[in-house]
Amino acid sequence: MRQPGLLSLLMDRGRFGAHDLGLTTGGPLDFVAFDWANRLLGNDRNATCIEIGFGGLQLEAETATSVAITGATAPCTLDGKAIEQWRSYDLAPGDRLEIGFATAGTRAYLAVAGGFRVEPMFGSTATVMREKIGGLAGDKLQDGDLLPCSDGPVGSHQRLDEAGRPVYGDSARLRVVPGYQYHAFGHLQRWRFFNSAYRVTDRCDRMGFRLEGENVASEIVGMLSEGICLGAIQVPADGQPIVLMHDRQTIGGYPKIGSVIPQDLAALAQLGPGASVSFEAIDLSAAHTIHLLQQAAFRRTQLSPC
Amino acid sequence: MRIETAGQNAFIVYFADQTSALVAAQIQAAVTRIRTTMAEMIVDLVPSYASLLVIFDIDRSDHFAVRGAIAAALKDLASSESSEGRLVTLPVYYAEESGPDLGRIAERAGIGIDEVIALHQQQEYRVYAIGFAPGFAYLGEVDERIAAPRLETPRQKVPRGAVAIADRQTAVYPAVSPGGWNLIGLCPTRMFDPDAEPSMPVGVGDRIRFEAIDRARFLDLGGEL
Numbered sequence: 001m002r003q004p005g006l007l008s009l010l011m012d013r014g015r016f017g018a019h020d021l022g023l024t025t026g027g028p029l030d031f032v033a034f035d036w037a038n039r040l041l042g043n044d045r046n047a048t049c050i051e052i053g054f055g056g057l058q059l060e061a062e063t064a065t066s067v068a069i070t071g072a073t074a075p076c077t078l079d080g081k082a083i084e085q086w087r088s089y090d091l092a093p094g095d096r097l098e099i100g101f102a103t104a105g106t107r108a109y110l111a112v113a114g115g116f117r118v119e120p121m122f123g124s125t126a127t128v129m130r131e132k133i134g135g136l137a138g139d140k141l142q143d144g145d146l147l148p149c150s151d152g153p154v155g156s157h158q159r160l161d162e163a164g165r166p167v168y169g170d171s172a173r174l175r176v177v178p179g180y181q182y183h184a185f186g187h188l189q190r191w192r193f194f195n196s197a198y199r200v201t202d203r204c205d206r207m208g209f210r211l212e213g214e215n216v217a218s219e220i221v222g223m224l225s226e227g228i229c230l231g232a233i234q235v236p237a238d239g240q241p242i243v244l245m246h247d248r249q250t251i252g253g254y255p256k257i258g259s260v261i262p263q264d265l266a267a268l269a270q271l272g273p274g275a276s277v278s279f280e281a282i283d284l285s286a287a288h289t290i291h292l293l294q295q296a297a298f299r300r301t302q303l304s305p306c
Numbered sequence: 307m308r309i310e311t312a313g314q315n316a317f318i319v320y321f322a323d324q325t326s327a328l329v330a331a332q333i334q335a336a337v338t339r340i341r342t343t344m345a346e347m348i349v350d351l352v353p354s355y356a357s358l359l360v361i362f363d364i365d366r367s368d369h370f371a372v373r374g375a376i377a378a379a380l381k382d383l384a385s386s387e388s389s390e391g392r393l394v395t396l397p398v399y400y401a402e403e404s405g406p407d408l409g410r411i412a413e414r415a416g417i418g419i420d421e422v423i424a425l426h427q428q429q430e431y432r433v434y435a436i437g438f439a440p441g442f443a444y445l446g447e448v449d450e451r452i453a454a455p456r457l458e459t460p461r462q463k464v465p466r467g468a469v470a471i472a473d474r475q476t477a478v479y480p481a482v483s484p485g486g487w488n489l490i491g492l493c494p495t496r497m498f499d500p501d502a503e504p505s506m507p508v509g510v511g512d513r514i515r516f517e518a519i520d521r522a523r524f525l526d527l528g529g530e531l
Contacts, residue, residue: 019350019361021498021506022436121500131440133500179311180318224325225435225444227352227359229316251354251437259313284369287314291364 001145002060002096007053010116010135010147013046015124019250025230026126026134027246029206029269030107031262032166033071035298037111040068040088040158047115048125050141052108055101059110061091062146066113066154072105072168072270087159087306105168105270114151128247130207158303171276172267174243176233177287180226180256184218185235192216193257194279198241202273206247208234209268211277215239218255225253231260233279243268261287263294307383309376315349315364317376318357325355325446330432332383333358334391334511339379347372353510354435355444391432391512396478398469398491398516399524400426403531405490407454411471415451423518425449426469426490431476431514441480441498441506445514448474460486467492467529469516494529 001008011034014027028034028051038047050057055074068088069076076083077098083089085108091097099108118125118136127135136145176194185193198213216239227250228234234242234254243260244252258281260268268277282290312318319336322329333353340351340360347367352359362372400423402408412419431445438444453474461484464470468479470487479485480497493516498506508514519527 016349019352020436020509022438022440022442025350122505133440177311177314179313224355224357225437226318226354226357227312227316227361229313229359229361231313249437250352251435258311259316261314284311284314288364288368291314295365 001058001141001143001147003056003058004141004143004145005052005054005056005099008057008141009051009053009127009129010048010118010125010141011051011127012048012115012120012125014126014246015122015128015134018122019227021122022250023122023131023133024128024247024250026124026128028107028109029246030071030109030266032266033107034109036086036160037068037070037109038115040070040086040160040303041066041111041113041154043111043113043115047111048118049115050110050147052099052110054106055099055108057099057110059097059147061093061095061097063149064090064092064153065149065151066090067097068111069099069108070111070160071108072102074102074108075100084159086165088154088157090153090155090157106272107269112149112151113154114149117148117150130247157306159306160301161304164301166267166270168270170271170274172264172271174260174264174268174277174279175282175287175290176258176260176279177284178258178281180232180258181218181220181223182257184220184255185216185257186219189216189218190257193241194281197276197278200271200273200275200277204273206245208245208248209243211241211243213240216241216257218257220255223253223255225251228252228256229259230262231265232256233258233260245269261290263290307380309373312359316359316361317373318359319376319380320357322356325434327432329356330434330511331391336380336383337511339383340376343379344372344375347375352437354437392508393430393513393515394508395515395517396493396495396507397519397523397527398493399521399529400469400491400518401521404492404524405469407488408490411452411454411488411490414454417451422452422490425452426471426476427516427518433508433510433512433514436506436510439480439483443477443497443506443508445476446474448476450474454488456486457488460484464489465492467494467497469493492524492529492531494524494527
């Protein structure tokens with residue numbers, strides 16, 4: 001690691017089965033881009049990548065390997081020459097890879113052949129800085145870190161055609177499964193919530209994205225803390241929704257109107273401050289259908305040799 | 307008991323509107339049943355005061371099957387079946403040097419510091435929930451006389467092992483962190499150690515007793531002041 005960038009984190013798909021210790025899941029904010037990065041190299045779906053928050057990364061290869069960069073659009077160079085994202089490249093020892101600052105989207109993913117070889121903690125390599133768990137010593141990547149990888153180059157190159165790539169704009173429609181305290185929000189409150197645009201604030205991190213817009217109030221005065229799932233939309237007393245992301249606390253005591261489906265959290269994660277989002281209620285069966293269709297489309301999409 | 311949707315791959319089961327030792331024991335029994343009968347489908351379980359969040363593997367099951375399996379697993383969940391939980395004793399060095407809020411709690415209650423310490427020890431607590439931070443166990447319920455509201459201004463730094471009270475809950479801080487609870491002592495037992503097996507000495511549903519130790523014993527057990 002020659003220059004770590006703003007927030008570069010080693011990440012597999014997340015830490016599951018450790019909520020009973022109070023450990024959160026972690027994992028890539030945008031699993032779609034993460035999955036493509038691994039797929040481009042023929043990696044295991046859970047192989048460890050780097051989640052690059054906002055960019056500014058410089059790496060030098062000490063061994064021969066292959067890489068693929070997906071997610072947020074950023075100027076990328078290999079030994080000073082511009083390279084394309086969404087395709088694989090071979091690296092020779094001494095090659096320098098640079099990922100500049102994102103121009104569209106906020107999170108890029110860098111995969112290496114076979115994944116980075118770091119010791120999992122509680123079954124996962126996902127870095128959760130708040131818990132000091134995962135990655136290298138539970139922290140974001142630092143200048144001079146050595147990132148072990150050992151599989152050697154893949155040799156044949158593949159790319160994902162543009163038609164198959166996500167587009168990172170400045171708005172998103174977030175589909176929500178109503179749930180938790182949904183019934184404690186009156187008709188007018190729900191109507192407001194599902195019919196107004198919210199602005200993404202600058203108070204967004206891996207724990208939660210705070211939004212700004214129409215106030216929404218529930219009838220709940222005080223409630224017992226309870227388990228929080230991915231994407232849950234918390235509405236605290238100020239009436240401004242917070243969408244809880246991968247590093248959320250496992251329990252909390254604010255009313256929740258429902259949960260954003262993971263497919264749309266991936267889109268939300270790529271938005272920066274000032275972007276606009278709106279919510280759409282869908283039922284659980286529709287949410288499952290979306291998951292299954294997305295999985296099927298991922299499997300069906302062919303990579304092109306290059 | 308109500309099973310409600312939480313998210314695309316999660317249901318939440320509500321057992322009661324209020325928490326109690328009985329509800330906590332029932333939730334633990336539910337956790338055991340679900341773990342036994344639904345192991346293949348389950349990703350994570352998050353028991354809390356009066357609810358249980360069930361996160362399932364959407365690639366191995368679907369919401370119809372999971373909802374049905376939860377209902378079946380919890381059918382006739384008798385409170386008699388409720389697990390007693392393990393009894394874990396945690397040593398505490400109660401003193402003004404280790405518990406800077408002891409004096410204030412005593413004053414508020416109109417009793418002596420010794421009485422505050424005695425009242426905190428006399429109760430057997432249940433682990434109602436684990437969260438906030440790795441290893442942070444919410445224990446209830448504290449004797450009403452020494453229940454104290456959270457500090458208006460949270461401390462920037464609460465030491466690891468701090469034994470604390472907030473309303474009728476008590477807890478041991480597993481790591482140095484900011485915190486707004488009232489501090490009454492220090493516990494030398496590590497509440498969360500990622501390198502230890504198990505990583506936590508307690509789990510949800512377990513019963514906890516606190517036992518006063520003196521300064522020398524606290525230091526012997528590895529405590530730091």
